[in-house]
Amino acid sequence: MSALPPENSWIAFLANSSDLAAALPTWLLAALGLVFIYGAIILPSGAIMSYLDRKLSADFQARVGPNRAGPAGMLQPLADLLKLLQKEASSAEWNWREALWLGVHTMALYSTVAVIPLSSSALLVNTDMSAFLPLWAALVLALGTMLLGFSQGSVPGWFGGVRVAAQALAGAFPALIAVICAGIHAGEFRWSTLAGAQTASPLTWTALCDPFQFIAFVVFVLGGLVMLAVPPMDAALSTQDIHGGVSSHLFGRRLSLFRLGRFYGFFLWSVIAVVIFLGAWTLPFGLAELLREQGRLWLVLALEVGWLLAKTFVLMLLVISFARVSPRGRVDQVTDFSWKVLSPFALLALIGTALWSGWGYLP
Amino acid sequence: MLETLRTDLTSWEIGPYHGALPGPMRMKLRIDGEIIISTDLETGFLHRGLEKAFELHPWPATVAYADHLDPEAAFFGELALCLAVEEISGLDCPPRAQAIRVLLSELSRISAHLGYIVKVGRAVGAETLIHYVLRDREKILDLFELLSGARYSLNFLRFGGVAADVTEGFIERVLEVAELLRARLKEYNDLFTFNHSFLLRTAGVGVITRELALQSGLTGPNARAAGLAFDARKAHPYIGFDKLDFEVPVGRGEAGRLGDAHDRFLVRLRELSQSLEILKDVAETVPEGEFSRMRIDRDFEVPNGESYARVESSRGLLGCHVVSDGGRFPARVQFRVPTSANLTLLPEIVRGLAIEDLPVVIASLDLCLAEADR
Numbered sequence: 071m072s073a074l075p076p077e078n079s080w081i082a083f084l085a086n087s088s089d090l091a092a093a094l095p096t097w098l099l100a101a102l103g104l105v106f107i108y109g110a111i112i113l114p115s116g117a118i119m120s121y122l123d124r125k126l127s128a129d130f131q132a133r134v135g136p137n138r139a140g141p142a143g144m145l146q147p148l149a150d151l152l153k154l155l156q157k158e159a160s161s162a163e164w165n166w167r168e169a170l171w172l173g174v175h176t177m178a179l180y181s182t183v184a185v186i187p188l189s190s191s192a193l194l195v196n197t198d199m200s201a202f203l204p205l206w207a208a209l210v211l212a213l214g215t216m217l218l219g220f221s222q223g224s225v226p227g228w229f230g231g232v233r234v235a236a237q238a239l240a241g242a243f244p245a246l247i248a249v250i251c252a253g254i255h256a257g258e259f260r261w262s263t264l265a266g267a268q269t270a271s272p273l274t275w276t277a278l279c280d281p282f283q284f285i286a287f288v289v290f291v292l293g294g295l296v297m298l299a300v301p302p303m304d305a306a307l308s309t310q311d312i313h314g315g316v317s318s319h320l321f322g323r324r325l326s327l328f329r330l331g332r333f334y335g336f337f338l339w340s341v342i343a344v345v346i347f348l349g350a351w352t353l354p355f356g357l358a359e360l361l362r363e364q365g366r367l368w369l370v371l372a373l374e375v376g377w378l379l380a381k382t383f384v385l386m387l388l389v390i391s392f393a394r395v396s397p398r399g400r401v402d403q404v405t406d407f408s409w410k411v412l413s414p415f416a417l418l419a420l421i422g423t424a425l426w427s428g429w430g431y432l433p
Numbered sequence: 434m435l436e437t438l439r440t441d442l443t444s445w446e447i448g449p450y451h452g453a454l455p456g457p458m459r460m461k462l463r464i465d466g467e468i469i470i471s472t473d474l475e476t477g478f479l480h481r482g483l484e485k486a487f488e489l490h491p492w493p494a495t496v497a498y499a500d501h502l503d504p505e506a507a508f509f510g511e512l513a514l515c516l517a518v519e520e521i522s523g524l525d526c527p528p529r530a531q532a533i534r535v536l537l538s539e540l541s542r543i544s545a546h547l548g549y550i551v552k553v554g555r556a557v558g559a560e561t562l563i564h565y566v567l568r569d570r571e572k573i574l575d576l577f578e579l580l581s582g583a584r585y586s587l588n589f590l591r592f593g594g595v596a597a598d599v600t601e602g603f604i605e606r607v608l609e610v611a612e613l614l615r616a617r618l619k620e621y622n623d624l625f626t627f628n629h630s631f632l633l634r635t636a637g638v639g640v641i642t643r644e645l646a647l648q649s650g651l652t653g654p655n656a657r658a659a660g661l662a663f664d665a666r667k668a669h670p671y672i673g674f675d676k677l678d679f680e681v682p683v684g685r686g687e688a689g690r691l692g693d694a695h696d697r698f699l700v701r702l703r704e705l706s707q708s709l710e711i712l713k714d715v716a717e718t719v720p721e722g723e724f725s726r727m728r729i730d731r732d733f734e735v736p737n738g739e740s741y742a743r744v745e746s747s748r749g750l751l752g753c754h755v756v757s758d759g760g761r762f763p764a765r766v767q768f769r770v771p772t773s774a775n776l777t778l779l780p781e782i783v784r785g786l787a788i789e790d791l792p793v794v795i796a797s798l799d800l801c802l803a804e805a806d807r
Contacts, residue, residue, distance in 0.1 A: 131564035225445045229467065229788070302558065302630065310453050310556055310792035397630040398558030400789045401467075 081194065087368075100194070104183050112183065115379065116333045117147035119386060126387060127394050157322030165319075167221035172324055175214020179331050182207040186341060187261040189351045189374035190358070191367065201249050201259040204342045205242060208297045211335050212238030219316040230315020233306035233401045234299060240408035241297030247416035248290035251423040252276050252346045255283055265350035277347035282422030287347040289416045291389070294339040296408045298332070301393035305401035340382045340389075348385070351378040442470060445788075449478050453556070453792035456802030467787045472780035479806035487766035492518065492592070493729045495763060499753075500586035502768060503804040506545040508537050509746035510804075511590040513753035514766070516671055516742035521757055522735050524593035524726055526672070532719040533595050534672045536607060537580075537587070538744075539708040539715075543614065544573040545747035546701045546708075549799050550621065553698055556796035557634045562625045569617050572610045579603055592733070594725025604716050611712045618706060626702060635698060637689030639782045639794035646692070651774040653749020655798060658684035658700040659692035665745035677714060679707045694797035701799075734761055748772060748799055772805040 081099055085092050091099060121136070121144060128135025136143030185195040185203045195203070212234050219231025253259045255276055256267035268275050277287035292303075299306040307315045320328050344350065351374035352358070361370045399407065448459040457478035463470040483502065487495050495514060502510035512534065519526065526534070547570040554562040574584040579600050581589040589596050625631055641651065646659040656663060664681040666674040682703035684696035737759035743752050749771025756765040775798045783794055 127560075131561050132568050133564055225443065305789065308558070308789065310558065311789050313452065395559065395561045395624065397554075397625075397628065397634055399630060400634060400787065402787070403633055 100184075103194070107186065107188070108180065108183050111188065111375070111379070112334060112337065113330075115337055115383075116330055117151075119333065119337070119383060120147045120150075122383065122387060123390050126391065130391060130394060151326060154322055154326035165221065165223075168218060168319065168324075171214060171218040171221050172320075172327065175211060175218060176327055176331055178210040178214060179207060179334060182338060186338060187265070187345050187350070188341075188378060189371050190262070190265070191371050192375065193261050196261050198258055198260050200261045201253060201264060201342070201346060202246075204338055205246055205249065207338060208245075208294070208335060209238055209242060211331065212297065215316050222316070222319045224319065226312035226315055226318040229312050230306055230318070233315065236401065236405050237299050237303070237306050237408075238297050240405040241293045241295070241412075243293075244289045244408060244412035244416035245293030245297060247413070247420050248286040248293060249346065251283060251286035251416075251419045252290075254420075254423050254427050255279070261345065264346050265352065268349045268352060270349060270352045270354040272349065275347065275349040280423075280426050282419045282426055283347070285415050285419040286423065287343070289412050289419065290347065291339075291343055291385070293408065293412055293416075294336075294343070295389065296404055296412070298335045298339060300332075300336050300389065302396040302398050303404045303407075305399055305404050308398060336386065337382070340386045341378065344378060344381045344385060348381055351375070353377055448475075453795055455552070455795060455800040458802055462788070464788060467789070469783050469786055469788060469791065472783055474776060474780060476776060476802060477806050479802050481807065483807040484766055484768065487763050489762070491731050491761045492733045492735055492763065493731055495766065496590055497586070497588045500588055501803070502770070502807060503746065503748070503801050504585055505548055505801060506541045506747045507586045508541040508589075509744055509751050510753075510768070511587065512538060512672075513742050513744045513746075513751050513768070514755070515590045515592055516744065517740045517753045517755040518592050518735055518757075520740040520742060521738045521755065522592065526594055527723050527726060528673075528720040529598075529722040530594040530724045531672045532715055533599060533724065534590070535674070535677070535715045536712060536719075537577075537589065538672070539711045540573055540576060540607070542708050542747045543705055543712075544570055544577075545799075546705050547573070549701055549747075550698075552796040552799065553635075553694075553793070554625070556792040557631060559625060559628075559631065562621065565617070565624070566621065569614060572613065576603070576606060576610060579606065591725055591729050593727055593729070594723070596725075598724045599719075604719055607712060607716045611709045611716070615706070615709055618702065618709075622702070626699065632688050632695065634790075634793055635688070635695035635797065636693060638694045638786065638790050639797060640690050641692040641778060641782055643692070645778055645781060649774045649778040651749070651771075651778065653746070653771045654700045654704060655697055655775060656749065657682065658696040660684055663750075665743045665750050669743045671742070671744060677711055679711050682707065694793055697797045697799075732761060734759065735763070746771060748801060748804075749774070768804070768807065770801075770804040770807070772801045775800055776805055 081096060081103065084099055084103060085096075124146070125135045125143070136146035139145040139149040182203060185200060187193050187196075187200070216231040216235040219227040219234065221227075249259070252264060256264045258264070264276075272278055276283050278284060294300070295303045307317060312318065317325060317328055353373055357373065358370050361373075443464050445462045445464055446459065447462065448454050449457040454460070459475040459478075461473040461475070481501070483498060486498050490498065496511055499510035499514040500507040547566050550566045551563050554560075554566065577587055578584050580603055581587045581596070641655060641659045643660045646656045646661055651659070651661070652663060660683060662681055662683045667681055682700050684691055684700050686692070686696060687699065688695040735757040737757060739754070739756040741752060741754045743750055745751070750769070751771060752769030754765075754767040754769070755763060758764040779795070779798065783791055786794065
């Protein structure tokens with residue numbers, strides 16, 4: 071924990087906020103903070119996104135969408151969750167391997183809650199290699215999903231597992247190069263440095279500041295779709311031939327856990343894309359400085375998190391609306407796309423960024 | 434390490450119920466990795482003894498059974514039966530009834546082909562297209578409802594005519610729907626038909642060669658996509674199709690190879706626009722007059738004899754062989770259905786494809802197990 075710069079860590083922020091918090095041990099404070107982030111930010115984001123996704127897709131597709139649970143169907147995600155929680159796995163089909171790997175992959179996945187950058191004052195792990203953590207999370211998700219599939223002992227499970235692994239490996243390479251491009255531009259892979267290289271004006275966002283960074287941004291987003299098997303790159307979870315692959319054997323609570331995990335992967339990836347490439351949490355009109363001078367730190371925190379999430383939601387909705395129209399790719403086409411189209415572009419962006427950023431230093 | 438890897442073939446049984454299948458049937462696949470080596474088909478799960486049911490009912494009641502041959506385009510079964518019975522009894526159909534039959538035949542074809550677009554869209558995961566097309570097919574089902582009160586099983590034809598004259602405003606609405614669909618077809622094409630991802634999934638996949646089509650007795654849009662320009666409406670004209678001016682679209686292998694899944698999709702889209710032309714021509718010139726030669730009551734008898742009638746259903750050549758011994762009940766009714774040929778060549782064309790292509794190929798063939806099993 072010594073690597074944490076105290077001024078950025080939300081632990082320090084929490085500890086300074088009240089006498090009671092200052093009296094608590096750091097580990098307890100950290101654990102409470104993580105539970106708070108999960109319960110107050112990630113779960114509601116899942117609900118909001120699922121509602122927006124369904125309602126907007128319904129609008130695009132000339133149908134009504136959820137409209138029964140609550141005003142304009144807004145409570146539908148809650149209703150779905152409650153229904154899934156009620157369902158119980160039948161003990162006759164209890165498969166301890168499946169339970170084990172589902173547990174392992176879920177725990178490994180949510181350990182990344184600790185590293186999500188949400189605002190300038192809500193960074194727990196802000197090391198010089200932070201930006202590579204989401205890649206690690208996506209690979210862990212893939213590994214867990216693959217082993218989950220293998221443990222199911224069925225053809226859809228095997229194929230689903232192998233396809234998840236193939237897609238994750240194919241997507242990881244260009245995504246990694248794209249992160250390196252952004253790091254070269256900012257000078258470091260620390261969240262605070264990556265975000266600090268941008269201001270509220272879109273012209274200074276990493277994605278828009280030079281053409282190579284724009285390529286890197288597109289590669290990062292598409293590479294993430296391939297890695298995480300998000301539609302339309304979801305051949306690994308295709309319902310038509312392998313009934314949803316790994317998820318074909320999951321139901322009830324396990325299925326809701328699995329789906330939430332997939333949403334979280336996509337959400338994490340989009341948050342990172344916004345932080346690295348789309349201006350992070352920097353508020354317009356110098357609001358943050360203004361409010362900090364007045365000592366209203368909580369308001370700054372809330373506004374920054376809200377601004378970041380708003381940008382994230384827009385990015386996710388753009389991806390989803392594209393996915394709704396576009397046919398699903400076959401798994402070999404998806405991996406081909408990643409290796410043969412995204413990777414060359416990623417390398418081009420890397421070389422271009424290196425030249426662009428290093429021009430002044432050349433003899 | 435490599436020596437210990439298991440690389441032998443895997444068996445995988447799909448069905449009788451599976452999202453990729455058009456109805457209850459079982460596919461026993463032998464797969465090498467993701468590549469299909471061989472396929473065994475088992476059908477008959479939907480056998481209802483339909484042909485036997487014809488023999489157990491008086492003549493007028495058989496029309497309702499012909500509806501159940503193919504629920505997605507029920508009209509064609511009715512039409513084939515009525516044409517065969519009219520041939521034995523020497524009943525002729527008044528011109529107004531013929532025009533109504535042509536309208537229904539083409540509306541059914543359009544409705545079935547829109548359903549086909551939905552199937553293919555679902556197989557490749559193009560959700561938006563599915564909803565757009567279903568919205569438009571509703572318009573045709575509404576027309577059926579306006580005419581006969583039913584949306585699927587119309588039970589509207591009678592021997593020697595149709596059950597009733599058209600409802601007020603029906604003809605005008607047919608013209609409106611035809612106009613609307615013409616605009617929508619362009620929209621579908623822009624959205625989907627030449628979409629890069631869609632081409633990747635369908636071009637060169639599930640190729641039916643001309644020889645294979647001939648060998649297996651394939652007819653309908655699938656055979657035309659393979660280059661066989663056979664259409665029963667042209668080859669054996671019925672209900673006045675010989676007086677109508679329309680083209681028979683044939684596959685051209687634009688995207689991949691001749692007779693691939695994309696060709697089958699395109700041929701159906703082109704047939705849609707031809708059917709819209711026919712609708713327009715016929716709806717503008719529906720003759721006045723009676724809609725039925727005689728009232729068919731339950732004592733209706735068909736003279737001793739047999740006949741065979743062919744119609745071009747949305748899936749291909751639908752034949753109906755009727756035998757009468759002169760009584761109130763049919764002696765034998767047999768159907769020749771287009772799906773059977775598709776089922777025989779399915780194992781042939783999926784060999785060597787990845788299992789991910791299987792749903793696309795199945796959807797692109799437009800199988801109907803209800804008519805194959807009957």
